[in-house]
Amino acid sequence: MSDSYDKLDATVSQAILGDEKKSPDELRELIGTLNTYVTGGAVDVEDLEKLARNIETRYSVSMGMGAIVDDGNFEPWLDTAKREIDPFYWKRYQKLLVKNGLPQDVVTKLDYVTDQILGRLGDPNKNSEWDRRGMVVGHVQSGKTANYAGLICKAADAGYRLIIVIAGIHNNLRNQTQERIDEGFIGRDTGRMATGSNKAKIIGVGEFEDDRVPVSLTTAFADFNKSTANNNKSQIGSYNVPVVLVIKKNYNTLRNLIDWLKENSAKGDAEMIDQPMLLIDDEADNASINTKFGKQAVTTINGQIRDLLGAFHRSCYIGYTATPFANIFIDPEQDDEMHGEDLFPKHFIIGLDAPSNYFGGKKVFIDGVPDDGEPEFLRFVDDNEDCFPMSHKKEHIVDELPQSLHEALAAFLLARTIRNLRGQSDKHASMLVNASRFTGVQGLLRNRLHEALQKIIDSLRVNGALASAAHEDPEISNLYAVWLEEFSGLEFTWSEVQAALLDAVASAKVVEVNSSANGLDYTTKGQTIIAIGGYSLSRGLTLEGLTTTWFLRNTAMYDTLMQMGRWFGYRPDYEDVCRIWMPRSAVSWYSHIAKATDELHLELRNMEKAKLTPGEFGLAVRSHPSALLVTARNKVGSGKKTIAVGLSSQFVETARLDVSTKALKGNRMAASTLIQSLGANSYSEKAVPGGTLFRDVPVEAIDAFLRAWHNAEQSITTQIEPLRKYIGDRSTDELSHWDVLVGSLEKSDDPDDSIVVNGRTINPMRRKILAADLPKGFLSIGGSKMRVSSRGVERVGIHDDDALDVEADYRSIEKKAEGSKINYPGKIYRSVRPRPLLALYHVKIKEAEGSTDALPENCPGEPVVAWAISFPRSARADERVEYIINSRKQLELLGEEDEDDDADVE
Structure with a gap:
């Protein structure tokens, strides 16, 4: 595109900022008028129409408000303070976002969300001592940096005079983050300043207004060092403008910064340490967590961050992450005599919704991987x-x-x-x-x-x-x-x-x-x-x-x-x-993680509605079955360890089966016995999509089936004893009676597939298995998707009115119109499920995905048996059961921790 086109695009975008959405004709009339006055008619008719369509697309992109979980002591201050705040830094940043093509609805929501975050920080004009701890949960590559750049601008407008961004453990990420802060907050190219240029190049927000330039003690080429800081001492002492640092999450850098701050404070407490400080920890789940495992550097960095916060009378810590699975394992009660409180986000957790045009895990690994057919974006190695x-x-x-x-x-x-x-x-x-x-x-x-x-x-x-x-x-x-x-x-x-x-x-x-x-x-x-x-x-x-x-x-x-x-x-x-x-095996992990991430954001919304606290959210997520994988990273050598897991409102299924003939034959017998007991009793029986549903089946029949089941060692979440313990503890009330779905296709593609189990004809489903897992002794049902159940199975057994209500709620979250195509996550149905559901499947192995080798001799014959359980929400959700983790098996299944052979974590 030409410079004239870009100039016209920026001008039109600024002109419509904050206006009501224009009709197609009004938008094109405005574009034509501005083309005459701004570019002298340099943009031709074809490109004018292209610009109109691009702007209409940006208008159509929306973003939800996200969820907020607060502690019980939140004291609003921002609304009252706003009348005294000059939004200088925010306004020019807002103009930059529009110029760069960010959709108007997204800019509007970003304004709202950053207000919500700022309002939960300490009031910088309140002189009494305070500290605030929070976390912002976004999505990978979804705009977290844009969010905290906006927050920095608003914090500076509100009165924060020292802002520190800790940006990852590598120089390239720190440098890239500095460039984003240069563009969005400072308005100067600090990289050019570092090369010895006498005249700093004006960039980004500086092109709109060029005064009140913040002082940066770091550059696009250089991390923090004492000599640079001391050279800026005269500017820092006056504090006429905010001071910002973008530093690497590195032992030496943090040590030098803490030492320099202490040296400054010794010359006059009010000069530095009494100033309100905002600390933004980007990638907060990486190296900041006090895992007490692994390299000493990880725990050291955690302690240094806590030391840094402790050096200020008034400080705020905000961890930004798209993968908070490690953060929620921080013990809220953990304290340390030397370093003080740990970094648990005790005051607030905010979940950011991704805009509707976000290309994320859900689109690639869930919506983009159909039950039948080839993936849309994925190809296999x-x-x-x-x-x-x-x-x-x-x-x-x-x-x-x-x-x-x-x-x-x-x-x-x-x-x-x-x-x-x-x-x-x-x-x-x-x-x-x-x-x-x-x-x-x-x-x-x-x-x-x-x-x-x-x-x-x-x-x-x-x-x-x-x-x-x-x-x-x-x-x-x-x-x-x-x-x-x-x-x-x-x-x-x-x-x-x-x-x-x-x-x-x-x-x-x-x-x-x-x-x-x-x-x-x-x-x-x-x-x-x-x-x-x-x-x-x-x-x-x-x-x-x-x-x-x-x-x-x-x-x-x-x-x-x-x-x-x-x-x-x-x-x-x-x-x-x-x-x-x-690799095909990686697809199943990404799909699993995408679902877990979706559930985490839904859990935030549910906890916001219930007015629960960050501590209660941490407890809920720590007990999620995902903990079995997250905690595995903190290996404790050889042997076993136990992980406490909750099964309230959870879904487990046997996506992995033991390949041995003894196990497959025994599991077929367990299924046959259960089906026989269903037919021998007068349970309510109804044909439903996917098979036959039996209602009000007593828990004793379910327990007998599970007791007879041979679980694959590699199938972690379907370990039988924890499941039986959880069910047994609720066998007289919440889980006393069950729905059982005996899965059967309405019509089989191959009549020879049909089988008879205790007089009942069943058309088995067909699934691939993953060839790469056969040598390990197990069948990965569903191939790379690692999924036995079809989408929608968790709707079975739920009253239509209840299902329609939760579907409407989810559509509103996803900004989807009624009737539009949408894949509803199973978790929404568990919230209204009256009874637990056991889905029993007979699976005909179709082929081994990723190999032309013959299937094992015991697979092409009779169908194998698999199952899934959908647990309803429990009134005793905080009661957990213990799963056993074999660390050797975890290493075999999950691989090793990942880092470069010479990664610069010190």
């Missing part, structure tokens, strides 16, 4: 073991690349070309390759990809203009094959794509991003970058215009996996060309 094994040493030699990586590279280059054809040539496009935690291996991988890229570019230079090249040149032929598979249904023909390929990809480059190198550079428009990295790419770092990902990691830790999801975010006008390659 099945061909790596020979040349690039999942588990490898730091000495691994990379001689060749898996074919799937060649396909991913081709898809990226084609996507870049299609984006250019759509008029996005001035926008960045990135590809992420995250395949090894070792920087040496990353370097070799970078070399091989560079060679592969150059071969493609050389072929395009020589043969790219030939129509026959798609069949005769091997590199162009591969591009054509990938185009046919991935993009042939889009608006451009192969001839159009082929003609534009060379111009689109000639400047593409392959770079490393790790603790030894950072090749990311988005300073000029339209960069095309293939980034190779590991841990450095797994935490907070933004890859601009990320379009294609090739991901090969063996960890299943919640926070690590979600933070590796750099592909989450916003993909305006190019979501349809985004592709993610990953």
